[in-house]
Amino acid sequence: MVYTVKLEKNNTTWRIICDNFDIRNIIHEDMPQFGNTLMTKFATNTDKFWTVVPLDLGNCMYAKHNYIGGSPSSIFVFIMLADAWGQYGEATSDVPKLVSFIPEDYNTDDQDSKAFLDEKRKFSYKCPTCKTMSWFDPMKDKKVIFQLPEGIDTPKCSICMVNDVEVYSGGCGHTQLCQECTKRMKIQIT
Ligand SMILES: [Zn+2]
Numbered sequence: 001m002v003y004t005v006k007l008e009k010n011n012t013t014w015r016i017i018c019d020n021f022d023i024r025n026i027i028h029e030d031m032p033q034f035g036n037t038l039m040t041k042f043a044t045n046t047d048k049f050w051t052v053v054p055l056d057l058g059n060c061m062y063a064k065h066n067y068i069g070g071s072p073s074s075i076f077v078f079i080m081l082a083d084a085w086g087q088y089g090e091a092t093s094d095v096p097k098l099v100s101f102i103p104e105d106y107n108t109d110d111q112d113s114k115a116f117l118d119e120k121r122k123f124s125y126k127c128p129t130c131k132t133m134s135w136f137d138p139m140k141d142k143k144v145i146f147q148l149p150e151g152i153d154t155p156k157c158s159i160c161m162v163n164d165v166e167v168y169s170g171g172c173g174h175t176q177l178c179q180e181c182t183k184r185m186k187i188q189i190t
């Protein structure tokens with residue numbers, strides 16, 4: 001579902017497009033401050049650029065723009081809700097989606113967020129089973145299937161067929177790869 005909001009500023013109509021959240025609840029003609037912040041930033045950063053706009057209640061809005069690819073005044077946004085950072089488990093984490101939403105080669109005015117995403121990006125890959133963008137943290141995610149009932153062997157990685165399955169895919173929850181193979185599958189997100 002794609003939600004679009006149109007805003008007017010300096011005789012230009014801007015379209016703000018979001019497909020993970022109904023932003024009509026956040027930005028609309030009566031309450032344009034978030035939209036205004038976005039439009040102001042993107043009016044002065046006209047090339048490949050992304051930024052973060054804080055919303056109420058710890059939520060925030062990641063926004064990107066590419067004049068080359070889109071119509072001149074389209075801004076694409078991804079809403080990160082305060083509870084979607086993985087603190088309640090990988091199943092409710094939107095971090096992998098955020099990582100794939102933000103292109104690696106864009107500029108930003110938020111170096112802290114960029115550092116965070118770059119760290120996650122290092123371990124992002126596309127799940128071979130369901131093609132979802134996923135990620136793993138080698139320090140944290142070595143767990144999962146390791147409470148198998150007695151007498152059942154730990155399954156082997158479905159790619160190398162040698163190592164034990166070690167990786168819990170944050171994005172989709174599949175477990176079928178070892179760490180080595182997962183790192184090899186790391187893809188460049190554009
Ligand atoms: Zn999967």
Ligand SMILES: [Zn+2]
Nearest residue numbers: 157160178181
């Ligand atoms: Zn393997």
